[in-house]
Amino acid sequence: MKILILGAKGMLGSALAEEFKNGNDVLAWGREELDIADPEAMASAITSDIDMIVNAAAITDIDAAEGNADEVMKVNSRPAAALADICNVLGMTYVHFSSEHVFPGRDNRGYDERGALEPLSVYGSSKAQAEKFAADNDRTYVIRTSRLFGDPGASAHAQPGLVQQIKEQAATQGSLNAVHDEVAAPTYVKDLAKAVRALIDGKKPYGVYHIVNNGYATWYQFAVKVVELAKLNAAVTAVARREMPVVAPRPRYGMLVNTKLPPLRGWEEALTEYLR
Numbered sequence: 656m657k658i659l660i661l662g663a664k665g666m667l668g669s670a671l672a673e674e675f676k677n678g679n680d681v682l683a684w685g686r687e688e689l690d691i692a693d694p695e696a697m698a699s700a701i702t703s704d705i706d707m708i709v710n711a712a713a714i715t716d717i718d719a720a721e722g723n724a725d726e727v728m729k730v731n732s733r734p735a736a737a738l739a740d741i742c743n744v745l746g747m748t749y750v751h752f753s754s755e756h757v758f759p760g761r762d763n764r765g766y767d768e769r770g771a772l773e774p775l776s777v778y779g780s781s782k783a784q785a786e787k788f789a790a791d792n793d794r795t796y797v798i799r800t801s802r803l804f805g806d807p808g809a810s811a812h813a814q815p816g817l818v819q820q821i822k823e824q825a826a827t828q829g830s831l832n833a834v835h836d837e838v839a840a841p842t843y844v845k846d847l848a849k850a851v852r853a854l855i856d857g858k859k860p861y862g863v864y865h866i867v868n869n870g871y872a873t874w875y876q877f878a879v880k881v882v883e884l885a886k887l888n889a890a891v892t893a894v895a896r897r898e899m900p901v902v903a904p905r906p907r908y909g910m911l912v913n914t915k916l917p918p919l920r921g922w923e924e925a926l927t928e929y930l931r
Contacts, residue, residue: 659684659705661691662712665808666816666844667752671711674848686712692729694737701741707748707855708738713782715814717756718902720778731781736788743792748861750851751789753782755801755839760906765871767912768799768863776903786863797863798851799911802877805844805929817841818929821881825889833878835893839909840867841877843925850919865911868922880923884930 656679662668663683672683682705689700691712701708713731714720720727735751742749756779758766772783789795804817815823824831850866872880875893882889896905919925 656680656706657704658682658707658709659701660709660711661689662710665711665713666803666805667808667847668709668711669808670805670844670848671709671851674845674852675709691734691738694733697734697737698741701745703745705745705747707750708742709750709851710734710738711752713752715778717776717778717905720781721776721902724777724781727777727781728784731778732784732788735785736791739789739792739795742794747792747794748855749789749792749795750855751785751795751797753786753797753799754779755799755906755909755911757783757786757799758906758909760837760908763908765908765910765912767914768865775906778903779906794861796851796854796859796861798847798854799863799865800842800847801839801867801909801911802841803844803847804841804926817877818881818926821878822885822887825882825885825887825891829888830890830892831878832892832894832899833873833875834896834899835873835875836895837905837907837909838871838873839906840869840871840911841922841926842867842919843922843929845929846919846925850916854916859915862915864915865913866916866919867911867913868920868925869918870921870923871910872922877922877926880926881930884927 659682664685757772759773774780807816
């Protein structure tokens with residue numbers, strides 16, 4: 656299979672390229688190879704011999720997105736429409752990634768794949784709109800996931816990973832604050848990539864899937880576990896989100912409930928392996 660991975664120099668794209676390279680012809684493109692905000696460039700660059708497009712490109716800075724809606728939509732939303740159209744015309748499979756931020760996070764039972772989209776932020780709105788655009792192609796997988804951790808991407812635009820941020824602050828300052836009133840599933844990017852490949856190789860029906868590591872945690876619980884496993888001498892203090900200097904609203908209960916696929920291993924086991 657010939658697979659085009661967009662955003663291949665970010666954390667998720669890199670993991671996907673590594674996972675799919677065995678047994679497939681993989682094109683791993685970053686921004687230098689293709690600007691996904693340019694529909695004409697995409698239509699020109701994507702050729703009919705490609706079997707599947709995997710779009711892992713996105714602006715993920717949730718707070719910065721609040722004051723930059725047009726740019727965020729240009730990267731997170733509109734390309735999904737162009738890619739769905741290209742896949743429709745050329746008969747390709749399209750794989751699109753979304754987030755728990757498409758939900759309002761008011762339901763403490765979490766949200767399954769059929770949950771009604773009601774984003775709270777510009778970032779969440781961009782991902783919700785992209786899901787609707789992506790679904791215009793009949794051969795689309797929309798994969799919602801949350802709180803990815805793993806090796807940072809090689810892109811100059813890639814943000815430091817969650818674990819790297821926690822470790823750096825713990826090591827340099829000896830303490831850190833972490834939010835105790837927002838819950839979601841930390842997800843190891845390598846586990847996600849393996850699950851996506853199993854989904855594709857297993858020829859599962861097209862549609863929406865939730866892929867996260869098993870179990871849920873607050874940011875505080877996650878930070879405590881990172882500090883413990885990394886054997887850092889640092890104090891972690893639990894704080895409410897309202898006490899943090901943030902701009903964008905977040906879902907309080909961002910748990911993605913998986914009803915379609917075998918569960919992944921627990922996030923603590925995955926984090927232990929990663930930090931090993």
